[in-house]
Amino acid sequence: MTIAALNPNPVPAILPGSGGLRGALSDLFWRKPNVLLLLMLLPPVLWLGIVYIGSLFALLAQSFFSIDEFSGLINREFTLKTYGDLFQAANLDIILRTVTMAALVTLASAVIAFPIAYYAARYARGRWKALFYLGIMLPLWSSYLVKIYAWKLILAKEGILTWLLAKLHLLWVLDAWLSLPVVGGNSLSVSFTGTFIVFVYVWLPFMILPVQAALERVPGNLVEASSDLGASPGQTFRNVLFPLALPGIVAGSIFTFSLTLGDYIIPQIIGTSRLFIGQAVYSQQGTAGNIPLAAAFTVVPIVIMGFYLWGAKRMGAFDAL
Amino acid sequence: MTSAVSFQKASRHFGSVRAVDAVDLEIAPGEFFAMLGPSGSGKTTCLRLIAGFEQLTSGSISIFGERAEGVPPYRRNVNTVFQDYALFPHLNVLDNVAYGLMVKGVGKAQRHKAAEEALSLVRLPGYGARRPGQLSGGQRQRVALARALVNQPKVLLLDEPLGALDLKLRENMQEELKSLQKALGITFVFVTHDQGEALSMADRVAVFNDGKIMQIGTPEDIYQRPKTRFVADFVGSSNVLPPDFVQRYSGQHRWGSLRPESIRVGRAASGATSGEGVSARLVSTNYLGATTKLALDADGLRLHAIVPAGTTLPAEGEAVVLTFNREHLHLMDEPA
Numbered sequence: 073m074t075i076a077a078l079n080p081n082p083v084p085a086i087l088p089g090s091g092g093l094r095g096a097l098s099d100l101f102w103r104k105p106n107v108l109l110l111l112m113l114l115p116p117v118l119w120l121g122i123v124y125i126g127s128l129f130a131l132l133a134q135s136f137f138s139i140d141e142f143s144g145l146i147n148r149e150f151t152l153k154t155y156g157d158l159f160q161a162a163n164l165d166i167i168l169r170t171v172t173m174a175a176l177v178t179l180a181s182a183v184i185a186f187p188i189a190y191y192a193a194r195y196a197r198g199r200w201k202a203l204f205y206l207g208i209m210l211p212l213w214s215s216y217l218v219k220i221y222a223w224k225l226i227l228a229k230e231g232i233l234t235w236l237l238a239k240l241h242l243l244w245v246l247d248a249w250l251s252l253p254v255v256g257g258n259s260l261s262v263s264f265t266g267t268f269i270v271f272v273y274v275w276l277p278f279m280i281l282p283v284q285a286a287l288e289r290v291p292g293n294l295v296e297a298s299s300d301l302g303a304s305p306g307q308t309f310r311n312v313l314f315p316l317a318l319p320g321i322v323a324g325s326i327f328t329f330s331l332t333l334g335d336y337i338i339p340q341i342i343g344t345s346r347l348f349i350g351q352a353v354y355s356q357q358g359t360a361g362n363i364p365l366a367a368a369f370t371v372v373p374i375v376i377m378g379f380y381l382w383g384a385k386r387m388g389a390f391d392a393l
Numbered sequence: 394m395t396s397a398v399s400f401q402k403a404s405r406h407f408g409s410v411r412a413v414d415a416v417d418l419e420i421a422p423g424e425f426f427a428m429l430g431p432s433g434s435g436k437t438t439c440l441r442l443i444a445g446f447e448q449l450t451s452g453s454i455s456i457f458g459e460r461a462e463g464v465p466p467y468r469r470n471v472n473t474v475f476q477d478y479a480l481f482p483h484l485n486v487l488d489n490v491a492y493g494l495m496v497k498g499v500g501k502a503q504r505h506k507a508a509e510e511a512l513s514l515v516r517l518p519g520y521g522a523r524r525p526g527q528l529s530g531g532q533r534q535r536v537a538l539a540r541a542l543v544n545q546p547k548v549l550l551l552d553e554p555l556g557a558l559d560l561k562l563r564e565n566m567q568e569e570l571k572s573l574q575k576a577l578g579i580t581f582v583f584v585t586h587d588q589g590e591a592l593s594m595a596d597r598v599a600v601f602n603d604g605k606i607m608q609i610g611t612p613e614d615i616y617q618r619p620k621t622r623f624v625a626d627f628v629g630s631s632n633v634l635p636p637d638f639v640q641r642y643s644g645q646h647r648w649g650s651l652r653p654e655s656i657r658v659g660r661a662a663s664g665a666t667s668g669e670g671v672s673a674r675l676v677s678t679n680y681l682g683a684t685t686k687l688a689l690d691a692d693g694l695r696l697h698a699i700v701p702a703g704t705t706l707p708a709e710g711e712a713v714v715l716t717f718n719r720e721h722l723h724l725m726d727e728p729a
Binding site: 291293294296297298299300301302303304307311312315316 | 444445446465466467471472473475477479480481482483492493495496497540541544
């Protein structure tokens with residue numbers, strides 16, 4: 073049997089166009105892919121560029137205005153007086169507290185996330201991998217507020233954690249911790265320790281996923297090669313796994329760090345009465361009506377994140393994205 | 394003399410899959426040893442057993458007389474050149490080569506000097522500052538070789554190291570590896586599925602199939618005197634002849650093998666007079682450059698012959714007569 077016998081209906085080498093507007097558009101988009109790209113990107117660029125970034129700049133511009141302390145009216149003239157107010161000791165205290173908390177939350181998230189991500193990237197297969205993703209994502213499906221209030225109950229003096237520690241006769245450990253200055257308090261739900269625990273819980277998925285993606289890209293034979301060349305498991309971790317996972321850790325830390333810098337709900341519900349940046353912005357623009365100072369406070373996390381991203385880029389964090 | 398590597402009834406089973414099944418093997422010190430076999434035949438698992446990446450299910454392995462069971466890879470003075478090289482992408486070439494010395498705590502100046510020397514050994518001097526990503530496949534292969542050799546291993550394991558290279562480069566590397574092995578005197582264990590590579594480089598070859606060693610011998614042994622049909626067919630695609638056919642020419646009822654290059658092809662008319670040829674029909678010819686491969690049909694028996702290029706050939710479909718020297722017909726051990 074010849075090929076021609078298999079193909080009894082010869083077709084032309086070039087098919088005719090399908091005609092109509094759709095056909096013409098399809099051909100146009102094929103010939104000029106940039107036209108399609110422009111059409112697809114125009115709406116989100118307009119949204120991001122004008123509505124989103126534009127209003128952000130409008131807010132930031134407010135930080136160069138000042139408030140008239142007697143009338144409470146905003147004086148719309150360029151001044152650096154508001155930034156002078158920002159650098160008062162009480163406000164610097166808020167900034168320092170927030171940055172310290174964000175750094176500690178990031179560090180703890182990285183330490184907790186790494187083994188989980190390592191397991192998922194190296195060992196979990198099939199249904200275990202599905203279970204891993206479900207376990208990481210599931211908390212993200214429920215409301216943020218519900219989770220925080222649930223934690224308030226867990227951490228409260230009458231809560232399940234106190235009950236559990238009492239049953240285990242370990243209540244003295246909790247009491248000893250709570251009696252410490254700064255991190256302690258009346259109960260975990262009104263201490264910085266409680267704020268820290270809830271921050272780590274809420275942002276952990278944002279650390280696990282990028283670290284897992286980075287580890288998944290490390291070929292297994294690099295670990296074997298390191299071991300073959302005489303490196304103990306600890307040396308392999310320090311010299312091969314950690315450097316190769318670092319971009320993922322940095323990418324994850326951008327999430328945990330910036331989200332902690334800006335959050336104002338968690339420290340309000342769980343923690344002490346001392347303010348974080350987000351709460352300061354909230355109270356300045358609301359009850360105090362001092363929009364310029366609120367705007368100046370908003371600039372702080374943006375500047376910190378700017379430096380952080382610049383440093384992260386130098387470490388090659390964005391190669392992994 | 395102590396063997397460099399010794400397997401005693403070594404088995405590695407993965408569930409019901411017998412990747413390596415009761416293998417006995419002795420590799421002599423300073424030997425260039427090839428493990429040859431199709432994919433899934435257990436040769437790579439054997440290599441990984443020596444390296445320590447896999448653990449035995451039963452049997453034992455010793456390396457230079459020392460038992461290796463339960464010894465992790467990092468405590469074995471054995472190094473591997475990986476199939477896809479496994480160079481560390483975040484380190485430059487010099488630090489890649491110096492890695493083994495670095496984890497052993499050798500000082501920076503000293504290990505960099507040793508790494509430079511290893512790089513010159515593989516003819517890549519001055520490449521230290523580059524990243525593995527900036528090198529060609531052949532260069533990466535040399536770096537992987539230098540990275541293993543710098544540790545002065547007792548045994549060097551090579552897992553299909555030439556598989557990813559193009560033909561020309563592969564031939565160069567074959568010669569280089571062989572002369573390097575002679576100069577250094579290190580035991581090389583080389584895994585390949587390419588029979589040409591195994592025959593041209595190795596002092597001895599083990600042919601693997603289904604987790605077992607089918608035959609161990611010098612390249613000439615393996616090629617000229619295969620013991621089983623599998624070896625005859627896998628190494629150099631010999632013609633495997635059934636016992637009835639062999640009986641007519643040798644008087645013995647056994648499986649035989651006949652190398653394609655031992656078969657002479659003549660025209661039916663001229664060959665008929667001698668009276669002792671095999672009459673066959675030429676099915677197709679396949680031009681290979683230096684030689685031409687002929688597919689023949691002798692009464693339902695498929696045979697291949699290889700003749701030098703330039704031989705005048707009968708047309709496809711024509712009747713031919715095949716002749717061969719009796720001593721080229723090799724009788725195999727395998728029971729008929």
